[in-house]
Amino acid sequence: MIREFTFTDVLYLVAAMRWTLALTAIAFLGGGIVGLAIALLRVSPLAPLRWAGTVYVLVVQGTPLLAWLFVFFFGLSILGVEVSPWIAAAASYSIYAGAFLGEIWRGCLQAIPKTQWEAGASLGLSMAAQLRYIIVPQATRLAIPPTVGFLVQLIKNTSLAAVIGFIELTREGQLTTATTFRPFTVYLTVAALYFLLCFPLTQASRRLERRLHAAR
């Protein structure tokens, strides 16, 4: 049955954005925690820890997010472990985002000259204190643009969670298209909604960067 694409459909699409946002929040939070750990492993003075971090990044960056979603949602249930879509999504997105954020943050940490660490060490600061007071504050400013850039990618990549049953923005668009047969209008609306999410973020990133720069 084909019906018209109406304002109600737009409201349904807007409502579906809440899953997009929820998935993004979970992915960014989980990925942030994993990413921080990975970044620290990758700059560790202990070689085995660095290797562990490197292997993690190589494996995760070399495998599709879709595969992780399948493994956690369908794979584990075959093994008899029932996993809710939320748990499967949280795990997959944290693993995926952790690898990318970890690499971004490692790069920012390593962009701070070695002499800054040395100056801190020479004053008797512990490794943790050097990170906290000297390295991380400087690396944070460098990290903002690429981190927000990745966050924007993440928002768009939450559409993959549709394969394990999430009816987020893109999936809602598909469903609407199926009943209205207005793909052009529907997907333009979907794209506009994504833009409304992403554009303010990039703007905020610029403002934040400028502010941090002014405050050094």
Next chain:
Amino acid sequence: MPLVDLKDVVKRYGTNTVLNGVSLSVEKGEIIAIIGRSGSGKSTMLRCVNGLEPIQGGTVAFDGTIVNDPGTDLRKLRQHVGIVFQSFNLFPHLSVEKNITLAPKVVKGMAPAEARRLAETVLRKVGLAEKIDAWPDQLSGGQQQRVAIARSLAMSPQLMLFDEITSALDPELVGEVLKTLEEMAREGMTMMLVTHEIGFARKVADRVVFMHHGKIWEEGPAAATLGAPRTPELETFLSAVLH
């Protein structure tokens, strides 16, 4: 007991031997100038004293503590050994005050008000009391280097290491930094300084150490050693730098 005692120190980067059996002892209150060509190992030797460079042979002792012993708490040791670098290495995201007070607050647990007073005191010593609220990038090279010296002094070290601290400065800014060093010398600070300022070494140092090919080639009282070199290598070096 000497304050600093290096015995047969060997330092290699891969197959490249940078220090090839260096022995040197420094008494409390002494000022040692270390000179030599670039690549002769003088900066490396200095960085071994506070454990910034791990060594492959020999021993480095500071105030009776073996620096290269894996069990030594380098953090504790470094509170007593200040180092100032060629490239200043101020923390660009912190004001002058915060640069100076970071370590006293974090390492020694000093209260903020007391730390601020300490910053005022050490900045007065280097003649920059009015710059306490400035940012590093608002200062000239000479001023940045004096802030770096003040930052080290704030930890009340027993020994100060200076690694070519005037080499990155415009010629007209060298004087103000050297004046600060002279001031510290007068107050009896034990200092080891790697320098290319031969005139300054002659004037301020008690002893001069000339390094060549990773060894101490020649050492002795400053005036005598610089005035009458015993080895052709030192003579060549001096004529090259003094032209």
